[in-house]
Each structure stands twice: as structure tokens, then as C-alpha cells.
Amino acid sequence: MQQCGIFHETYQEDMAVFQTPFVKTGMALLFVFLLIFPWIAKPLNAALRTNTLYLMNLIGIYIIGAHGLNILTGFTGQISLGHGAFMGVGAYSSAILTVKLGIPFWFSLPLAGLITALVGMVFGIPSLRLKGLYLAIATMAAQFIIEYGMRNWTGLTGGSTGMVVSSPSLFGFAIDSDRSYYYLIYTIVIGATIYTKNLTRTRPGRAFVAIRDRYLAAEVIGVNVWLYRILSFGVSSFMVGIAGSLWAHYVLVVNDEAFGIWLSVQYLAMIIIGGMGHVLGAIYGAIFMTLLPILLRIPEHALTQVYPGIFAIFQSLTEGVFGLIIILFLIFEPDGLAARWHTIKNYWKLWPFSY
Amino acid sequence: MNEIWFLLQLIIQGLAIGSVYGLVALGFVLIYKASSVINFAQGELLMVGAYVCLALLTTFNVPFWAGFLLTLAFSVVLALTIERFVLRPMIGEPVISIIMITIGLSLVLKSFVSSIWGVQIKVFPAIFPQAPIKAGQIVVSQVYIYTFLASMVFLVVFALFFKYSRLGIAMRAAANSNQVALSMGISVKRVFAVSWCVAAVVSAVGGILIGNINGVNITLSAVGLKVFPAVILGGLDSVAGAVLGGLIIGILENLSGGYLDHFFGGGVKEVAPFVILVIILMIKPYGLFGTEEIERV
Numbered sequence: 001m002q003q004c005g006i007f008h009e010t011y012q013e014d015m016a017v018f019q020t021p022f023v024k025t026g027m028a029l030l031f032v033f034l035l036i037f038p039w040i041a042k043p044l045n046a047a048l049r050t051n052t053l054y055l056m057n058l059i060g061i062y063i064i065g066a067h068g069l070n071i072l073t074g075f076t077g078q079i080s081l082g083h084g085a086f087m088g089v090g091a092y093s094s095a096i097l098t099v100k101l102g103i104p105f106w107f108s109l110p111l112a113g114l115i116t117a118l119v120g121m122v123f124g125i126p127s128l129r130l131k132g133l134y135l136a137i138a139t140m141a142a143q144f145i146i147e148y149g150m151r152n153w154t155g156l157t158g159g160s161t162g163m164v165v166s167s168p169s170l171f172g173f174a175i176d177s178d179r180s181y182y183y184l185i186y187t188i189v190i191g192a193t194i195y196t197k198n199l200t201r202t203r204p205g206r207a208f209v210a211i212r213d214r215y216l217a218a219e220v221i222g223v224n225v226w227l228y229r230i231l232s233f234g235v236s237s238f239m240v241g242i243a244g245s246l247w248a249h250y251v252l253v254v255n256d257e258a259f260g261i262w263l264s265v266q267y268l269a270m271i272i273i274g275g276m277g278h279v280l281g282a283i284y285g286a287i288f289m290t291l292l293p294i295l296l297r298i299p300e301h302a303l304t305q306v307y308p309g310i311f312a313i314f315q316s317l318t319e320g321v322f323g324l325i326i327i328l329f330l331i332f333e334p335d336g337l338a339a340r341w342h343t344i345k346n347y348w349k350l351w352p353f354s355y
Numbered sequence: 356m357n358e359i360w361f362l363l364q365l366i367i368q369g370l371a372i373g374s375v376y377g378l379v380a381l382g383f384v385l386i387y388k389a390s391s392v393i394n395f396a397q398g399e400l401l402m403v404g405a406y407v408c409l410a411l412l413t414t415f416n417v418p419f420w421a422g423f424l425l426t427l428a429f430s431v432v433l434a435l436t437i438e439r440f441v442l443r444p445m446i447g448e449p450v451i452s453i454i455m456i457t458i459g460l461s462l463v464l465k466s467f468v469s470s471i472w473g474v475q476i477k478v479f480p481a482i483f484p485q486a487p488i489k490a491g492q493i494v495v496s497q498v499y500i501y502t503f504l505a506s507m508v509f510l511v512v513f514a515l516f517f518k519y520s521r522l523g524i525a526m527r528a529a530a531n532s533n534q535v536a537l538s539m540g541i542s543v544k545r546v547f548a549v550s551w552c553v554a555a556v557v558s559a560v561g562g563i564l565i566g567n568i569n570g571v572n573i574t575l576s577a578v579g580l581k582v583f584p585a586v587i588l589g590g591l592d593s594v595a596g597a598v599l600g601g602l603i604i605g606i607l608e609n610l611s612g613g614y615l616d617h618f619f620g621g622g623v624k625e626v627a628p629f630v631i632l633v634i635i636l637m638i639k640p641y642g643l644f645g646t647e648e649i650e651r652v
Binding site: 073077079123125126129130133134136137138140141142144145148151152216265268269272276316317318319320321322323324325326327330331334 | 463466470583626637
């Protein structure tokens with residue numbers, strides 16, 4: 001049962017991330033669920049006829065990237081249309097570091113994050129002088145320039161054929177199955193989530209939010225707006241770079257086609273649908289955007305049986321449905337799934353005496 | 356001597372394509388000035404226009420002038436629908452939401468086109484005479500020259516429209532300040548709608564012109580992205596700047612394609628405008644004619 005009120009007696013209690021026994025139990029249950037999921041996955045696979053573990057891994061990778069974008073867009077209010085390409089930078093730098101320089105995965109993973117952070121910060125420099133829409137255009141240009149580099153710098157990236165990457169291994173134990181990679185990804189997902197949650201409670205986090213809400217006022221009270229904007233770009237790109245590196249060593253082939261502007265739009269859609277500026281928002285959004293194409297396949301299958309010609313049309317409609325969902329969310333639920341969940345929760349908290 | 360002819364040829368082709376960019380950029384700037392909406396779906400409006408015209412000409416065998424007018428009418432209806440049902444609920448929302456909603460819109464339009472017409476490239480029936488013209492050593496397809504002339508005609512028509520027509524003046528007033536325009540009895544809602552209509556119409560014209568040169572397929576919407584360098588160069592809120600920016604970007608893009616492709620292994624044309632864009636943003640973010648925003652605390 002839920003408590004009817006929260007009464008804190010110390011500052012430590014007041015500052016705690018998980019405040020009530022109810023939430024703590026919920027988190028513990030979630031943790032246990034994540035721990036045993038690979039064993040649940042097998043019967044689930046048979047029932048749903050998809051590789052659920054693979055989907056979970058994809059969701060995990062997207063959660064890390066979406067947390068990154070959420071820090072930049074949700075917390076600092078800087079829009080980025082280049083995060084798809086930044087993820088590509090992470091993937092390619094990890095691939096190049098491991099394949100061409102022979103650096104082990106455990107070093108190339110953070111290094112890929114750092115390189116991406118650097119690239120992100122360079123393209124974040126215009127944010128010193130540019131506001132919302134100018135920045136959107138600048139990052140969109142970054143997207144195209146990086147994409148071009150990935151495709152045409154053949155000597156470094158292998159051009160359009162891409163690069164073949166190997167799986168990581170830990171103490172001689174190869175992390176090459178869906179299951180072992182699952183644990184690797186979710187260790188990082190949990191770390192990234194805790195980091196993001198904590199970031200909002202620190203000095204830089206508060207500076208980010210101040211800049212988002214009113215950057216002139218933030219400047220007046222002594223926040224170094226430029227520094228924190230660049231920092232936000234750095235942290236954000238670092239996380240998306242990590243996601244890219246994880247993606248590269250999971251899919252094992254790095255190709256420029258995966259990191260087009262479409263991915264950037266998907267990332268933005270994730271945090272908008274999930275809820276900008278909510279840590280949970282990135283998670284909901286990543287789950288939603290990964291499962292949506294799978295869910296769309298159900299009516300597609302059903303209809304293809306009746307009208308075989310409809311398949312091609314459905315192929316192109318998927319993107320349109322994404323677009324439509326973005327539009328509908330922005331018009332009817334601009335705060336995203338996280339806010340909707342909050343409303344539902346509050347409603348049931350007082351039910352049936354909600355007056 | 357050869358090099359100079361090559362240069363001239365690149366410049367002429369660039370001017371033709373650039374004039375179309377200028378035309379589309381005009382629509383973009385109009386929407387931005389009137390309602391502060393950055394329209395990421397401009398390229399898709401262009402693509403839809405090109406496809407509708409193509410379908411009218413080839414599937415329904417309509418003569419060109421009728422097909423052209425019907426396309427413009429269709430664009431107006433499309434623009435009014437978009438403005439009323441997608442953009443109007445968003446008035447007063449943060450920039451990020453508005454940018455995202457136009458991106459969503461572009462996805463919807465793109466999938467609408469590809470589900471009806473597929474993704475294969477389609478050849479436009481020739482509207483202008485195709486035979487190449489030779490002047491000295493320059494060989495330029497006539498299409499480029501007609502394209503340039505056609506976009507210039509449209510630009511002049513719209514310049515006159517803004518300068519002298521009642522509606523045009525109302526639009527300029529609303530662009531200057533929505534509030535003052537409202538208090539003068541101008542319906543700002545109507546101005547928003549009209550600016551979307553004009554944007555859709557110029558985009559459709561641009562789509563038909565470009566489609567005539569390169570053929571029509573789904574990547575035509577990429578032209579809409581080239582508009583960004585043009586408007587940033589010209590200044591985001593300057594109509595004249597947008598047109599000039601379009602011309603300059605068209606020429607620079609063609610020159611970089613002609614001279615730098617050897618060094619970077621092709622495709623420089625696609626990325627050069629964006630490199631220029633980043634450089635402009637770094638050194639002169641408000642472009643050639645844009646109003647600089649000065650903030651005082």
C-alpha cells in the first residue's frame with residue numbers, strides 16, 4: 001500500500017532519490033526482473049515470435065542515447081538534430097580504435113565516448129551565440145557533414161561498405177551472445193540512469209535547468225551560460241557516443257546508413273514522446289520507439305494475408321505513422337508519456353475520493 | 356581558356372538551381388517572418404507539388420497550363436489544411452515543439468508520397484525545349500535558362516505582391532509585429548494561413564522546375580534542406596536575403612562540386628552548402644541582411 005503522506009525528518013531523507021518503501025520495493029523488483037529477464041526471454045520468444053532479448057538490448061542502447069539527448073534538450077533546452085551522427089561518431093571511433101589500433105574494447109568504449117564528446121562540443125560552439133532554431137539548423141548541418149565524412153573518408157571508415165567489428169571479451173570470457181551482451185548493456189543503462197538522475201541534483205544540473213528556463217536570468221545570477229552549454233553538449237554527446245560504441249560491438253558491422261538524420265529525428269521523438277526533462281521520459285520513449293515498428297507489423301501481417309499488394313504501401317507508411325504520432329503527441333500530450341503516467345498515478349492515488 | 360568556360364558553365368547552372376533555392380527560400384522566410392515557425396517540411400511541400408503535377412500530366416494527361424494551375428490549387432488546399440490543423444494548435448509552444456512538429460509533418464508527407472507513387476525516379480515530361488545552347492564553349496541545356504527565367508518571374512510577381520497589394524502589406528505588417536498588426540485590424544490568423552499558402556505555392560513551382568531538370572523521386576525533398584544554408588546566409592528574416600542567399604548557395608554548391616569532387620571522392624555538392632552554413636553561423640550568425648537580435652538585461 002502507498003503511504004498517505006511523506007514526512008521527512010532529516011535532510012538526507014529529503015534528498016534521497018527513492019523516498020518511500022513502496023518505490024524502493026518497486027525498484028528492487030525492477031532490478032530482479034532485469035536480472036532474470038534472459039530466462040524469461042525464451043518462453044516469451046516462442047510466444048511472441050520475435051527475439052525479445054535482442055529488442056531489450058536495442059531498447060537499452062537507445063535508453064543510453066536518449067538520456068544523453070535528454071540532458072541536452074530536456075534539461076538545458078538546446079535542441080540537437082545531430083545526435084544520430086554523434087552516435088555514428090561513437091560507433092566509428094570505437095570500431096577504428098579496436099580494429100585498426102588494436103585497443104581492447106574496455107578502453108575503446110570510454111574513448112569513443114570522449115571522442116564523441118569532443119565532436120559534440122565543437123559543433124556546440126555556435127550555441128554561444130545561437131538560440132533554439134539557429135542551433136537546430138547548426139546541428140542539422142553537423143549531421144550532414146559528419147554523415148558525409150563517414151561515407152567518403154574511405155581510408156578511415158571503410159566508406160559505404162562499412163567496418164566489421166569484433167565482440168568484446170572480459171577475462172577471456174567472450175561477450176558475444178544476446179544474453180551476455182544484455183548484462184553489459186543493462187549495467188551501463190543502470191549507471192547512465194543513475195548518473196542522469198543525480199546530475200539534475202548537482203550544481204551543473206541546476207545550472208542546466210536554469211539556462212533552459214531563462215538563460216538571461218541564469219547569466220545574471222552568475223551561471224556561466226556558455227560553459228554550461230558546452231558542458232551539456234559534451235556530456236550529452238559522451239553518452240550518445242557510448243551508445244554508438246555499444247551498438248557497433250553488438251551489431252558487429254558499422255555502416256553509415258544506420259546514422260542518418262532519421263536516427264536523430266527518432267532520438268528527438270523518443271524524448272518528446274517519453275517526456276522532455278524527465279529521466280523516466282527517455283526510458284519510456286526508447287521503449288515506445290523500439291516497440292512501435294514491431295507493433296505496426298501486426299496489422300501489416302494481418303492485412304498482407306488478405307491483400308498481398310499492400311505490403312509495399314505499409315513499408316512506407318511506417319515512417320508516416322511515426323510522424324503522425326509525433327504530431328499528435330505534441331498537440332495533445334506535449335509533456336509526453338512521463339507526464340501522462342504521473343497524471344494516471346495521481347488519479348488512482350486518491351481514487352475514489354479524488355476531490 | 357578552357358578553365359574559364361568550365362567556370363562560366365558551372366556558374367550558369369548554379370544560378371539556375373540557385374534561383375529555385377531562392378524561390379523556395381522565399382516561402383520559408385515568409386512563414387518564419389509571419390509566425391516564427393521554422394519549417395522543416397518545406398522540401399516535402401516541394402516534393403508533393405512536383406509529384407502532383409507529374410501525376411496530372413502523365414496519368415491524367417492534362418495539358419501543362421491546366422496541370423500547373425491545378426497543382427498550385429492543390430498546394431493552397433494542402434497548406435491551409437496543414438496550417439489549420441497542425442500549426443495553429445502550436446501557437447505559443449516552445450521552439451523545440453514547433454521544430455519537431457514540422458519534422459513530423461515532413462515524415463507524414465514523405466510517406467504519403469512514397470505510398471502512392473513509390474520511390475523510383477520518374478522522368479518529367481519536358482515543359483521547356485531541351486536542346487542545349489552553345490555560346491562560345493559553354494554548353495548549357497536550355498532547361499537551366501528557362502528555369503532561371505521562370506523563377507525570376509515568380510520572384511518579381513511576389514515582390515510586387517508584397518509591395519502593392521493590400522494583403523501583401525498586411526503580411527509585412529504582421530511580420531513586423533503580430534500585436535501591432537492585430538490592433539490595426541489585420542487578421543493575423545489569415546496572414547499565417549496566407550503565408551503558408553504562398554510557401555506551398557512557391558515550393559510547388561520550385562519542385563516542378565527542379566523536377567524538370569533532375570527527374571522526380573523521393574530525394575527531391577532534400578532540396579528543402581538546401582534552403583537552410585540559403586536563408587542563414589541571407590539572414591533568416593530577410594526576403595531579399597533569402598533570394599540572394601539561394602543564388603549564392605546554388606553557385607557555390609555547383610563550383611564546389613565541379614572543383615572539389617576530385618579531392619574528396621564525389622558528392623561534395625551535397626555537403627558543401629552545410630559547411631558554408633556552419634561557417635556563416637560561426638562568424639556572422641545573422642547573415643547578410645538579417646536583423647541582429649540585441650539582448651539587454
